Amino acid sequence: MNHKGLDQSVFYFLNIFSHGEMPSLCEQRFVPCEIGCVRYSLRDGIMGTFHEFIDPGELPRGFRYHCQLGSSSTHQIPVSGFELANSDYHNLFRNLCEFVCPAFAMVPTVYCKANDAYRVKWCLQWLATKSRIDNRFEIFDVENLIVKLYGHKLGEEPSRASVSRSLEAVYWDYASNTRCKWHEESDMWCCALASCKKIAYCMSKALLSVYGIAITPAHLPSFDNGPGNPKVVILDTVRFQKQANRDHINSTERSGPSGNLHDRTTLEPRGLQPFNCPVGRGRGILRLLDSINALQSDNN
DSSP, rough: OOOOOGGGGGGGEEEEEEEEOTTTTTSSOOEEEEEEEEEEEETTEEEEEEEEEEEEOSSTTHHOOOOOOHHTTOOOOOSSSSEEOOOHHHHHHHHHHHOOOOSSSSEEEEEEEEHHHHHHHHHHHHHHHHHHHOOEEEEEEEEEEEEOHHHHHHSSOHHHHHHHHHHHHOOTTOOTSOOOHHHHHHOOOHHHHHHHHHHHHHHHHHHHHHHHHOOOOOTOGGGSSSSOOOOOSSSSSSHHHHHHHHHHHHHHHEEEEEEEESOOOOOOOOTTOOOOOOOOOOOOHHHHHHEEEEEEEHHH
């Protein structure tokens, strides 16, 4: 990676979805069904996108139910008979190569999350074999990229664990212009293109202030730039309330006699702040009842 002008360096984020991961007794490890890729730089934000649904071909014999279960629990892409699925593997893979690497002499370099790397590598090779084009892609962990970008500018590096946590943010799952058209119309957040865009969003949120770059609509969805707080949908209210109660108890235990939190060291690097939702205490009604009782006592 060229350290000169890192804010203008172009990065490619890639993800490929499958109809689940096949059991070890199946010869085929994955069943590719969707691919997304994003061209991004810190200076310009998202500069281009690539997206296709992949025709998986004949499903592994005896594992159709396994594929259906994998689909229904994630991206919900039909396992067969999907009219948007592309079976022209040669042109699909060639177009991907041209998107990532316009100059043939260059080696196409892409980044993905470490947890996705094995699946992405396997599916890329599957596509290359189907297309009869050499697979020249080099795949690297985006977590290491973010750590290096931090270290280059600040002289210190955040922990890899904190970077991984930031990449798991669900804040932009339903942001506008994030998912592909089909997933947008299906109101489904699990989308290969969206997963790549959210990596770009996380990098923008974490690194633009570090590099002194102004946020534009190409860096973050429009609702994240507007005034006020966006609407937050709590998908699991019980789990959220339990976590909120634990956070409140922990913060109380760390408070001194004055009620102020003691200074403490955080593992979060600068710019990778978690999204904090305000937690209501539920005491407003009690204060109102106390006021009513006091007024009644005065009148008596």
